[in-house]
Amino acid sequence: MTKIIKIEIIARPRNYEELIEALNDIGITGMTVTQVMGRGNQKGSSHSYRGIHYITKLLPKVKIEIVVGEEFKDLIVNKTKELLKTGSPGDGKIFIYDITNVIRIRDDQEDQDALTK
Ligand SMILES: Nc1ncnc2c1ncn2[C@@H]1O[C@H](COP(=O)(O)OP(=O)(O)OP(=O)(O)O)[C@@H](O)[C@H]1O
Ligand SMILES: [Mg+2]
Structure with a gap:
């Protein structure tokens, strides 16, 4: 059984549509x-x-949350760097979480089945 993770990308609003x-x-x-x-x-x-x-020193950012099988981790992280890295401060961060359950409401599918079927 593959692990399910959430990849949370917080980045500049610039170019995020290209990543999507x-x-x-x-x-x-x-x-x-x-x-x-x-x-x-x-x-x-x-x-x-x-x-x-x-006045609060906060900047507008975009947060992209993707729940996927762990096998997609490197692909997503590498694409994000390729498209959103400028090398200047503020390019953003990626946080990765373990997900314990995914449940699709419509048909009771769970976990990997709820993601892919
Ligand atoms: N420790 C953190 N906890 C929660 N959110 C964070 C954290 N660090 C960064 N973020 C989020 O990511 C956004 C982008 O962060 P940013 O790219 O400025 O990180 P940084 O560590 O300051 O790196 P850099 O030196 O490249 O600026 C922030 O505006 C915030 O929304
Ligand atoms: Mg910063």
Whole structure:
């Protein structure tokens, strides 16, 4: 039985659609995408972004959550780096979680079956 993981990518909003296209092309379709605010290790004062003044030092980011079999891990991580890495601070982070259960509500399928069938 393969392990099921969640890959959570938090990255710049720039180019994220290109990543979603690329994942779609390799057969990864199930995902949740959320517009979020965040900060990493950088310190700094308040700033403006697209005309909006942020006093909290949070920047707009996109969060992409994908639940897949572990065999997709390297593929997804490598694609993300290939498309979203600029080498500058703020490129983002990838968090990987173990998933204990997946249950599809419609037909009671569970785990790997709920993901693939
Ligand atoms: N420790 C963390 N916990 C939760 N979310 C985080 C954490 N670190 C980063 N994030 C999220 O990832 C986003 C991007 O982080 P960021 O790329 O700035 O990380 P970093 O560690 O500061 O690296 P860099 O030096 O490249 O900026 C943040 O805006 C935040 O949403
Ligand atoms: Mg940072």
